[in-house]
Amino acid sequence: MSIEPFRMERMQSTWENLVEYDMSESGVRPLTLRELIEMGFDLEGFLDVPLGYSQSNGTLELRETLTGVYPGATVDHMEVTNGTSEANYLVALALVEPGDRVAMETPNYMQYPGVVRSLGAEVAPFRLVEEEGWEPDWEQFERAVQPGTRLVYLSNPNNPTGSVLSPAAMRRIVERVEQAGAWLLADEVYQGAEIHRERTPGFWGMSDRVIITSGLSKAYGIPGVRIGWIVGPKELIEKCWTQHDYLTIGPSKLSDRLARVAVANRERCYARTRAILQRNLQAARQWVDGFGGFLRWREPEAAAIGLVKYKAPIPSIELAERVRVRQSTLIVPGAHLGLEGYLRLWIGGREEFLREGLRRIGEELQAVRQS
Ligand SMILES: Cc1ncc(COP(=O)(O)O)c(C=O)c1O
Structure with a gap:
């Protein structure tokens, strides 16, 4: 059985642990084992x-x-x-x-x-x-x-x-x-x-x-x-x-x-997710608004992702590659998701991480905008 490459997953597997800012994720910042122990996981009993x-x-x-x-x-x-x-x-x-x-x-x-x-x-x-x-x-x-x-x-x-x-x-x-x-x-x-x-x-x-x-x-x-x-x-x-x-x-x-x-x-996990996303959405919104009409999005109702449309003739794979090479930051090009002209950005990390990741992506977007 032959199967075509799963382009987004392979791009993530190749680079996500090598870049300084992995902004290609789609879930919230993960829980730790300690947090699951606090919720009742009996580690000692499992040993x-x-x-x-x-x-x-x-x-x-x-x-x-x-x-x-x-x-x-x-x-x-x-x-x-x-x-x-x-x-x-x-x-x-x-x-x-x-x-x-x-x-x-x-x-x-x-x-x-x-x-x-x-x-x-x-x-x-x-x-x-x-x-x-x-x-x-x-x-x-x-x-x-x-x-x-x-x-x-x-x-x-x-x-x-x-x-x-x-x-x-x-x-x-x-x-x-x-x-x-x-x-x-x-x-x-x-x-x-x-x-x-x-x-x-x-x-x-x-x-x-x-x-x-x-x-x-x-x-x-x-x-x-x-x-x-x-x-x-x-x-x-x-x-x-x-x-x-x-x-x-x-x-x-x-x-x-x-x-x-x-x-x-689960309600505790969902509440944690909501708190992270509510806070981060504000930072992401400010960032998108800062580009005037160059970036456009319909704010996500759910999930730790923002899908932004950019106004430039550059293919999304080329743009994402430029951000990775010049800013050590990984994002998902729309072409990997079936939608050219868009980028998918992660909004589920720590706020400082999100702000710095967005700043780096922004530098390349500004450069592309002016070129
Ligand atoms: C819609 C959707 N389904 C499935 C998965 C894979 O999930 P899992 O990590 O549970 O295998 C993803 C991962 O991004 C996803 O976005």
Whole structure:
């Protein structure tokens, strides 16, 4: 099976630990083990636990804790995975076959186009429209989601726009998915990372054609523990588990234990995320405003990212490369996310870090503006 490079992830893996300012992230500044101990993780008690295999689809304790997040779901509606990315991958492995059509929004995180094409499926994109609050171009959406479409992928809140779908848009999407006899995969890893608005409503429960993926990496601020999950109809979960048996068997025992503490304390994690983002959004707003009309953005409603449009004819990959080389600062070019002419900036770090990172990016933007 050949698979195209995942351009953004590879760019991050190559440079994120070498630059002075990594501004390419998308979750909040991560929690420490000490903070999880303060929330109740029993480190001392874990020291003598044999490091054997864990329950491969997630321990009953963790899945039971997760049922509290998804009303109506039981432990058999869940599969615990190594991150949301593995969760997304397992769903594709379980559902997608050569010749299938998979519809997906653009811009997006861009894991899915590569994965489904490698499985022999065709990608049918539908655009999100900035002027419409980043809601789908409905004409394109309806062209992409038709009888015969196997799966529809979206992330809500969305990476990279930080936007949240309205309840009316969610209903319209689900209705079309049902009419088409497709599946909806809603990646909700940013749910809980809202900045000023109320919690993003989930797709869970809207239809028996809905599958949710999520995890600890973004709204919880714990990417290093590498825990994600799938929530869906039992038969689908069964198929994902079969794929999981072949792929990685399951997540680590330590990660499963840590995840139990995190999920049980999710409101505390979300509150921490909100406090970081509310503060940082102000600094980012000031910075964007300082460029007059040269930079434009629709402020993120959720997620630790700001997507800015710049007014210059330089391709985003070239601009991001210039910022990396001259300022030792990493940002994500819009082209890696399916949207040329934009840059994605991280707003989840410490405030001093954010200010210095933005200052460095700003120097290059000013230079490009004047050239
Ligand atoms: C929408 C989306 N899904 C999944 C992931 C990967 O998450 P994880 O670290 O849980 O594998 C990301 C990471 O940026 C993301 O933005």
